[in-house]
Amino acid sequence: GQSLEQPSEVTAVEGAIVQINCTYQTSGFYGLSWYQQHDGGAPTFLSYNALDGLEETGRFSSFLSRSDSYGYLLLQELQMKDSASYFCAVRDLNQAGTALIFGKGTTLSVSS
């Protein structure tokens, strides 16, 4: 089967850097996605890594190591508004089509 593991909670202070790790198990692999979800809100797409290495988008970066079945989301210059849940996700290979399987999410709390 497919599964993703990520820490349940991470805390940090404003201005700091935080890394949210994700390890995955899957028989086939297309790439690793990251989504952000604020309390009461909808998941929103942040980034995607299909190849090894770092992808940078503003304050957020995402890294993938296919050989280690591991990726992380790096958030820099943390702001209070970054307090949210972050989910890693892979393509669901148990079905045809393009559904996603999500990790259980990491709740990030940013304090002042």
Added chain:
Amino acid sequence: DTAVSQTPKYLVTQMGNDKSIKCEQNLGHDTMYWYKQDSKKFLKIMFSYNNKELIINETVPNRFSPKSPDKAHLNLHINSLELGDSAVYFCASSQGDRGGYEQYFGPGTRLTVT
């Protein structure tokens, strides 16, 4: 201007009732989905629908049925509601193979079954 919209936002109903949730996307996407998010925030695919092809997660009870009148709409009908159906239901859409990583979610419908 809303890309993916759902109605209603909140739905409170009693066990045994039948209810529907509507979803519309104005992004021109070719695939739509329904996900269920439980109280522990675990997001799980229920259905995906592409070009009249319905793909059903085998764990979803047959009390749940998606209906798509056209490419921009995917509604969710739930019969004989149970307490365990209480959750937030998200509609999402995507285009082409990008759906395998980039999906656009609606605001969610919080269903409470009493």
